Amino acid sequence: MNSNDTSIGNAGCHQSIITVDDVSFFYENKQVIEHLNFTVLERDFVGLIGSNGAGKTTLLKMIVGLLKPSQGEIRLFGQPLRTFRDWERIGYVPQKNSLNPLFPATVREIVLSGLYGKKNMFRRISKAEQQKCEDALYAMRIEDLASRRIGQLSGGQQQRVFLARALINNPQLLILDEPTVGIDAETQAGFFRMIRHMHQHHHITFLLVSHDMDMVQSYIGNEPAQKSGALSFYVKHTHEPENCKETNLTHSIQQLREQMEVLV
Template identity: 85%
Template sequence: MQQTAHSGCHREIVSIDDVFFSYEHKTVIDGLNFKVLERDFVGLIGSNGAGKTTLLRMIVGLLKPTRGEIRLFGEPLSTFRDWERIGYVPQKNSLNPLFPATVREVVTSGLYGKKNMFRRLSKAQLSKADDALYAMRIEDLADRRIGQLSGGQQQRVFLARALINNPELLILDEPTVGIDAETQAGFFRMIRHMHQHHHITFMMVSHDMDMVQSYLGEEAIQRSGSLSFYVKHTHTPEDCRETDLTHSMQQLRESMEVLT
């Protein structure tokens, strides 16, 4: 079962057309077709080896499909260059705890891309970093080494990094692995708030079936192999107006109260 096109302002943000991915002669993703529409919240559930992380890594350009095409905002992945439109929070276990960077340096690194890799950041860009630190309630941790933080604090840092460019698409790969249950609950309340009040499309891999179904519904909208896609649409006309996350940082910060 595939999603149908929606009218109005809701564009296709991610288009996955007949995508295959094989690793060491094993097919991980087999002919996947899926569309993510503007302001969707997509939850991916599947067993280990189902291809959840592989799919996200293909979408952000870290892996190439064996066959098929992925388009971002209507443009083929092979020619897509506007990566600042996408925020990506990888799995927590991808972090080297000895990585010698401060919280501020990690968050600010989200401002660098191929377009400005060797340019000095402007005052306006540095102010964005301050806004992101403030919104995630980690401004007091700005000078701490990332490896010294708790799991919940680290995830706030990576979310701040992903949000710093006011992304249109936010991709989260098991963002609460290794975090205690209370912090997990707070994190999910926060991202639900972000989906409901800001102009962001979400794709999230999670192992928490109860959380996914409580927000996205009991039934998967589509299944492909061992992958299940749960989707919540936010497609009413009044939701079509653009909102600037940067100017809503106070509101977002208030939603972070549950994490402290």
């Protein structure tokens, strides 16, 4: 496909989760993204590949509302980005988190904050939600760090915390910008086993930026579904019903635990 194609997949009856319509972005008079069009469908797994400076992180920041397109429109779940308010439906892990090392929150508090939005920020956390937190901590192998201050952790440990925070609310759309940078190879492998399971068996759509070509292509293929400038979009569709009765994070983490026990 070329940059004028408006859909990565065959939409059929599947909801459009992300729609980028003729979007361009300029940074200090330099055009970073030019007339980009694409649609990510419900339950797609999209790998976004590009060289440094190609606009990968810029595009993700526009999708989550941190940057405004210089031209064109972005829609989330069919709603124009300017009016979209259901941010709890989206999990986002940026490439690097700007964090004050003196910030007083603990790891557990940071992860639990993923359950809060403007609509429910003052409510009490339930026992079930506390268990979601413990599961997310376990999935990222940071349960032993739960009481530590976030500013006391290494960069790799902090990234695991923010991954857990993004996963805890069981998002419908999970956006990951180099999610495993600074994480050891064993944890990387476990994390990708988990998100593959979540994609195959649950109603979650993924948009992933990664420099690990082998890892991305081993799951979503060697040929991009679409190219635009220096950006390449690799896509795997999972639009057929699967046989998992459970659809939440706890179930996926249980699958991960079983896989890890086999490997030991």
